[in-house]
Amino acid sequence: MISKEMYELGSKRSAIRELFEYGKKQAEIVGSENVFDFSIGNPTVPAPECVKEAIIELLQTSKSSEIHGYTSAQGDVHVRKGLAEQMNSTYNTSLGADNFYMTCGAAASLTITLKALVSDSEDEVIIIAPYFPEYKVFIRNAGARIVEVPADTKTFQIDLEKLEEAITPKTKAVIINTPNNPSGVVYSRETIRSISELLKSKSEEYGSTVYLISDEPYREIVYDGVEVPFVPNYYDNTIVCYSYSKSLSLPGERIGYIMVPDSLVNAKEVYAAVNGAGRSLGYVCAPSMFQKVILKCMGKTSDIDLYDANRKLLYEGLTEIGYNCVKPDGAFYLFVEALEENSRNFAEEAKKLNLLIVPADDFGCPGYVRISYCVDPQMIKRSFGAFEKLYNLYG
Numbered sequence: 354m355i356s357k358e359m360y361e362l363g364s365k366r367s368a369i370r371e372l373f374e375y376g377k378k379q380a381e382i383v384g385s386e387n388v389f390d391f392s393i394g395n396p397t398v399p400a401p402e403c404v405k406e407a408i409i410e411l412l413q414t415s416k417s418s419e420i421h422g423y424t425s426a427q428g429d430v431h432v433r434k435g436l437a438e439q440m441n442s443t444y445n446t447s448l449g450a451d452n453f454y455m456t457c458g459a460a461a462s463l464t465i466t467l468k469a470l471v472s473d474s475e476d477e478v479i480i481i482a483p484y485f486p487e488y489k490v491f492i493r494n495a496g497a498r499i500v501e502v503p504a505d506t507k508t509f510q511i512d513l514e515k516l517e518e519a520i521t522p523k524t525k526a527v528i529i530n531t532p533n534n535p536s537g538v539v540y541s542r543e544t545i546r547s548i549s550e551l552l553k554s555k556s557e558e559y560g561s562t563v564y565l566i567s568d569e570p571y572r573e574i575v576y577d578g579v580e581v582p583f584v585p586n587y588y589d590n591t592i593v594c595y596s597y598s599k600s601l602s603l604p605g606e607r608i609g610y611i612m613v614p615d616s617l618v619n620a621k622e623v624y625a626a627v628n629g630a631g632r633s634l635g636y637v638c639a640p641s642m643f644q645k646v647i648l649k650c651m652g653k654t655s656d657i658d659l660y661d662a663n664r665k666l667l668y669e670g671l672t673e674i675g676y677n678c679v680k681p682d683g684a685f686y687l688f689v690e691a692l693e694e695n696s697r698n699f700a701e702e703a704k705k706l707n708l709l710i711v712p713a714d715d716f717g718c719p720g721y722v723r724i725s726y727c728v729d730p731q732m733i734k735r736s737f738g739a740f741e742k743l744y745n746l747y748g
């Protein structure tokens with residue numbers, strides 16, 4: 354007898370992975386230049402030079418145990434200190450090393466944070482559509498109930514009335530993600546201010562803290578100077594889950610952090626619980642060398658301009674054909690209205706033209722598709738003929 358739940362999770366691929374695998378097989382049949390794979394969010398822009406330089410320097414100048422050995426469970430203290438200093442100078446905060454827990458990317462950050470917060474099987478965690486599908490897996494794993502707030506399809510900000518309706522005395526946390534995967538929208542200052550006020554008043558009304566979990570792997574990936582409000586500066590009970598997967602193009606190195614500011618109610622206990630959850634899930638001592646690499650690359654990012662060029666090319670090209678696209682201000686996804694109500698069918702029609710786009714049903718937002726534009730710009734150019742054919746099918 355094994356875990357049925359884990360068996361099911363492990364034997365089914367996500368819709369995105371399914372499409373990605375299909376694309377690789379299809380490329381062998383029709384040639385890779387004839388497959389337009391917009392399925393996955395794997396950064397194509399190389400990691401900045403500082404990553405390579407840091408690795409070489411570390412390998413040449415450090416003792417093996419310093420770069421390959423265990424660090425403290427919560428991460429190397431010098432790394433956490435450097436991180437705190439960098440955040441303080443960027444966001445005018447007063448953080449210290451013990452506000453950070455280094456871990457394996459945003460997925461581990463979220464899993465640990467949820468495990469640390471959820472104390473009862475009746476606890477509820479709210480997610481706001483469109484959302485990253487894995488949130489559901491992580492919330493279930495922490496033993497809480499999932500509560501979904503539908504998308505505000507007019508603005509793709511947050512429908513505050515619906516959010517208010519969803520909050521109950523059992524609400525333990527709300528997860529937000531801005532810049533957003535899959536919509537590409539950045540929540541405005543107004544949105545962050547309103548959600549903060551709502552959570553403050555609901556926490557007071559119910560006499561229990563509603564935590565805001567801010568999932569921020571795309572924090573620096575924004576265009577046209579759009580501001581990404583720093584959520585902890587608006588709401589005291591915010592825990593930040595960050596990853597270098599996208600900002601430094603290091604998804605395979607599994608490095609990121611959880612930030613637990615002192616402004617949190619019972620901050621010290623929450624930080625201890627984060628350490629405990631990391632321990633219980635086996636996420637102690639994040640990859641040692643990459644902790645040190647990110648310390649040497651503080652404040653740097655991959656070349657966002659390359660994504661920006663793709664964004665413009667795709668947005669303008671598809672809008673010109675006639676598609677309705679959500680204006681993309683951040684991340685590297687374009688969110689497009691499907692041309693029929695059933696977005697799964699629509700994506701199937703696209704697949705027949707070797708256009709691999711993801712129906713947004715699993716993101717909690719049927720009727721839309723996600724197009725990932727961290728791809729070769731030449732592929733975007735080659736794909737327009739297929740997008741036009743798809744459009745004309747519905748003409």
Ligand code: PLP
Pocket residue numbers: 394457458459460461485530534568570596597598604609
């Ligand atoms: N959260 C969001 C919104 C994401 O898009 C992703 C990855 O695509 C993750 C979390 C997981 O990121 P990581 O690879 O750092 O675990």
